[in-house]
Amino acid sequence: MAISGDNVILEISDMSKEFGAVKALKSMQLKVRPGRVHTILGENGAGKSTLMKILAGVYQPTTGSILLDGQPYAPTNPQDAARAGLTIVFQELSLCNNMTVAENILATREPSRGGFINDKLLVRKAAELVKELGLPVSVTDQVGDLSIAQRQLVEIAKGLSIDAKVVILDEPTSSLSDSEAEILFQIIGRLKEKGVAIIYISHRMEEIMRLSDDITVVRDGSYITTRDKTEVTIAELIALMVGRDMNEIYPPRDVAAPASTERPVLSVNGLSRGEEFENVSFDVRPGEILGFFGLIGSGRSEVMNTLFGMAHAFAGTVAIDGAQVKITSPVEAIERRIGFVTENRKEEGLVLSHSVESNISMVALDGFSSLFGFLKRKREREAAKAEVARLSIKTASLDTIAGSLSGGNQQKIVLAKWLLTKPKMLILDEPTRGVDVGAKFEIYKIIRQLAAEGTAILLVSSELPEVIGMSDRVVVMSEGKVTAIADPDQMTPEKIMHFATGFAS
């Protein structure tokens, strides 16, 4: 054990967190020492964010306890956490764009008298802080006028405006350029000198090796190990992060993958869309499951949105069955028999307040109506019933409100609504996110079944084992670019993670 028992500022022991049937954390532990940068390393979905949200008081743990500076610590909201001396800088921006930098940095803690805000003092205090941190912004600027990177720095300044014993930085460099990241690293250095403990979350390996003192690896919601930076290599860390037996989680292929000589359903060539992604090229054949792996911000979902006509490409071509097409709306994509199970089923997939039946029939409604637009309710009902049976959707009835079902069953409804359109190609963006293990396996079986029937599948996922376990080939993306298209013999977790983190071994 690299960390001795004494001189610990934050100690988490035996913590678990359950969301319904889903276990987000199990037997989690952590010891953080003052004046050190402690990196938490894990894949997306490994439980890092849940852990951080518990520390920030957003969630409460199901079991386990936290000691902060020797005192029991059980925050019920972020204000509690701040009062106890713990501050968190989330990766999602939480700034008000129509207010100034100063107003944002000192939000809810504005210097005031009798309810009137002292604007001069506000600006002065914020300016001092910004100067101390060495940020390249003026405190009187509107946040909305700043670049994303500058906003991220303001976000950090806001987090540091309270005197904290523990600072959590959740992927702080994800939208920073190298020189801006350098500013952040200097800030971190100064905080360390002051004895502040820093919990750092990042996917960038070089950055982690440069900044960290201690590194804790988590996987599947469990604590794996804590190592001193000087004792590990990047390769070891990646192996610790992804290593697991995956044979039993993914149903095997019954039908051989299509030959590489077969004509692709979809060919994408040099597709670019400004800063989101550039020069993306790949093709997918009938019956093939083409995996898409990349970390958050790699541009995978943006590519899918563009293919589905929700956004338009600035350059490049898309061909379906060999013929070049221009898809400018979902209506056109659906006409070309493309289906899209989006990443956020609650926002873009389902009408939560409506019945299972009307959600399932939603896309294929034309097939259930007569010439004059009257609905054929009987046909609609039979079709919905058949899908519920085929995908074994657990619902009390077809009239049950979709929002009342479990995550796995909701996801199956989204699948069902696309299956009714008999798609030639189906895009699945994070199809098993927030789905429990049992339903996951069923969804994998459905995907296999569809591929066996000749549907081309684009499987986007940030879960590496899922991508490797299911795909025939894997497109790896990093920062908007395709860094590799891996064939089965190259599909080891280590190799793919190397390409995804932009770290060439």
Place this chain on the structure above:
Amino acid sequence: MSDKSAASAAFKQVMKQYGGIFLSLIVLCVIFSVTNGRFMSVANFLNILQQVSVIAIAAFGMTWVILLGEIDLSIGSIIAVAGMVGAQCFAFGMSFVPALILTIAAGAVLGLANGVLTAKFLLPSFIVTVATMGIYRGMVSLPTNGAPAMIMEPSWTAIGTQSFIGIPIVIWVVAVLFLFNHILLSKTKFGRRAYLTGGNREAALYSGIKVDRLKIIIFMISGVMAAISGVLLSSRLFSAQTNAGMSYELDAIAAAVLGGTSLAGGVGTMIGTLIGALIIGVLNNGMNMLSVPYFYQLIVKGLVILVAVYLDVRSKRAKQ
């Protein structure tokens, strides 16, 4: 299934869905029957239906708009525009049918403008229709410089004053439009798409529903319904008044919301809206018969709306 059991099943369904609001309507009727002997009569009920017709029809259109999660505050002004268009058509010597078609087309065009500004220019419908409420209201006065215009065309005035098989024509119009809207909303692909889009616009968009087009058509429906309301109103008044239909949009919204239409979108029915409109009609009529002063009527109406909506919300929450 026999007619009788079908009817009782339908009644049960209505009670299940509209129990709270239906009960409010009955309670009001009982109160007014007890306090006034003349309230409970066929003649008076026909009277109530006639009085509420303008609001009810406008409320059918409003239900579509609210169902989408939007709002149309311009319908009161469209009601007035419709009357004036009709009056001008006759002033130019047109005959009844082309004048009626032109009047309804005017409503469609004004609704189209609301829809295009909302769907294509991405302005909030609240703002768009506050603006067009003023613009359309101003346009009413253009042909006459603010003076009312008489309508003496007998076919036009017959709508508001004559009967067919013993029932006022106005009530026939309400019945036909109710059926039209009810069937369009509950039995067709178009209606289903309106529900889905109101429930979750993003999901509708990703599912290939032409959300913008749908929105524009629905604002046009709202405009057309308001224009028909305007025809009824002007036919009863034998004239087009520049302040006709003033603040009717609020009564139409109240009727729709009383009937269970959710301002968040995705939920609502024409049956509910019809009951909502009847509650407003019964309240107005009952209090008029009791000679309640106008300002008290306003207060009571506001309170009844609050209580009825609260009861409805509470019963729906209890079911969940």
